[in-house]
Amino acid sequence: MPYFKDEDEVYRYIGGIFTEVLGDPELGQEFADTEVVMGLHFTGPDSHLVIDSPGRKVYTGAECDSAPSPNIEMFMTADISHQFWLGQVNVSQALAKGQMRAKGPVPTILKLVPIASKVFPRYQKMIDARTDV
Helix, strand or coil, rough: CCCCHCCCCCCCHHHHHHHHHHHHHHHHHHHCCCCCEEEEEEEEECHHHHHCCCCEEEEEEHHHHHHCCCCCCEEEEEHHHHHHHHHHHHHHHHHCCCCEEECCCCHHHHHHHHHCCCHHHHHHHHHHHHHCC
């Protein structure tokens, strides 16, 4: 059974962690400095986000139509994304195993991993505080 019951939960938690981090003065700046605009495409449940790091904005669902064009796109289940943010997924291995697919320069994607790993405790805290389970 998938961790998220619907796309709204994906947006609340996966989108929510990006919103929180992009709003952080230090971590948000680290993401902005990468100049990455990342499209995230999930199945189980189907959902779509665009993370505009330089603009420090998260677009979800239909809002993605008005988002800047991604220079990196990632495809995976929402469960794999959830596990990634818990620190349980090695991106290089997930790409090799086909659990994640990437469109765009893989070195740029891998450059984001050390920054993203700083977010793991925040995401864990967000999930621990979850009241809608």
